[in-house]
Amino acid sequence: MTDFADGGAFAAETIERVAAYWNARPCNIRHSPKPVGTREFFDEVEARKYRVEPHIPAFAEFARWNGKKVLEIGCGIGTDTINFARAGAHVTAVDLTENSLQLARQRARVYGLEDRVRFVLANAEELNQVLPPEPFDLIYSFGVLHHTPHPDRALEQLRAYMGPHTSIRVMVYHRWSWKVFWIWCTQGGPRRWDLDRIVAEHSEAQTGCPVTYTYSRSSARGWMERHGIRVERVAADHIFPYSIEEYKRFEYKKVWYFRWMPAPLFRLAERAFGWHLCLSGKPAPGLPD
Ligand SMILES: C[S@@+](CC[C@H](N)C(=O)[O-])C[C@H]1O[C@@H](n2cnc3c(N)ncnc32)[C@H](O)[C@@H]1O
Numbered sequence: 396m397t398d399f400a401d402g403g404a405f406a407a408e409t410i411e412r413v414a415a416y417w418n419a420r421p422c423n424i425r426h427s428p429k430p431v432g433t434r435e436f437f438d439e440v441e442a443r444k445y446r447v448e449p450h451i452p453a454f455a456e457f458a459r460w461n462g463k464k465v466l467e468i469g470c471g472i473g474t475d476t477i478n479f480a481r482a483g484a485h486v487t488a489v490d491l492t493e494n495s496l497q498l499a500r501q502r503a504r505v506y507g508l509e510d511r512v513r514f515v516l517a518n519a520e521e522l523n524q525v526l527p528p529e530p531f532d533l534i535y536s537f538g539v540l541h542h543t544p545h546p547d548r549a550l551e552q553l554r555a556y557m558g559p560h561t562s563i564r565v566m567v568y569h570r571w572s573w574k575v576f577w578i579w580c581t582q583g584g585p586r587r588w589d590l591d592r593i594v595a596e597h598s599e600a601q602t603g604c605p606v607t608y609t610y611s612r613s614s615a616r617g618w619m620e621r622h623g624i625r626v627e628r629v630a631a632d633h634i635f636p637y638s639i640e641e642y643k644r645f646e647y648k649k650v651w652y653f654r655w656m657p658a659p660l661f662r663l664a665e666r667a668f669g670w671h672l673c674l675s676g677k678p679a680p681g682l683p684d
Pocket of ligand 1 (some may be wrong): 413417418422423468469470471472473474475489490491492495517518519520536537538539542543544
């Protein structure tokens with residue numbers, strides 16, 4: 396299993412290829428058919444995102460960060476960013492790609508929240524070169540660090556933004572998930588045994604993502620602990636239950652086996668085999684300044 400970041404399956408990938416992929420199609424940009432950049436567009440993107448990923452608000456706990464400083468790594472087009480800002484947080488939102496940041500900036504303007512968000516174009520693996528050290532109350536990163544060629548380097552950089560009371564919340568993809576099993580069964584073909592490659596190829600809405608690491612619970616925990624973070628909680632969540640063709644038409648029809656599964660059983664399956672590993676932690680005591 397190659398989930399040890401710097402020696403992992405994607406260590407030879409370039410950040411330029413990663414940036415080109417996300418610049419070509421910012422994450423969730425097709426969540427609404429309305430004109431991109433309008434208020435209606437952003438409203439629909441948010442409604443669809445939290446409809447299909449309802450665990451995000453509970454994980455982020457937006458309201459809790461009122462008046463606090465939040466550092467978001469990989470903000471994409473800013474769905475969570477805006478919710479932190481709306482809840483009263485002072486947000487520093489970092490992303491690798493100009494196209495995502497432009498939309499996130501526009502989104503802050505549309506909702507009159509531009510004073511609450513500082514946007515930073517940067518590679519998380521080299522963040523210290525761009526963003527001076529300062530402690531944040533929350534460091535948050537949802538679905539990002541598994542897409543960078545060297546996740547170890549990115550976590551290392553984050554130490555400069557941790558104080559003794561900083562909360563850290565990170566979502567990375569789960570190796571032992573329904574989604575990986577589904578990709579393996581349906582997309583593998585003759586390359587089925589190159590699991591890292593086929594998962595990366597099919598992990599996102601648009602095929603061909605250059606880097607997608609996946610983690611077991613213990614490897615994710617170990618990864619964070621190697622970087623001085625004491626992990627308090629690791630929770631798997633999120634199985635996508637909808638038929639993809641209908642979903643692309645903005646219809647929410649579950650595939651037959653999830654349609655007939657009782658809701659409590661589906662929740663149990665999500666907690667065991669969900670695609671999102673949501674980790675919460677704090678700097679370990681004695682973290683050097
Ligand atoms: C799957 S999207 C998630 C976006 C957002 N967190 C969300 O949940 O909507 C991944 C984002 O990570 C960004 N990203 C990937 N590698 C990065 C890196 N090394 N530094 C900063 N951002 C990165 C991409 O540009 C993209 O916007």
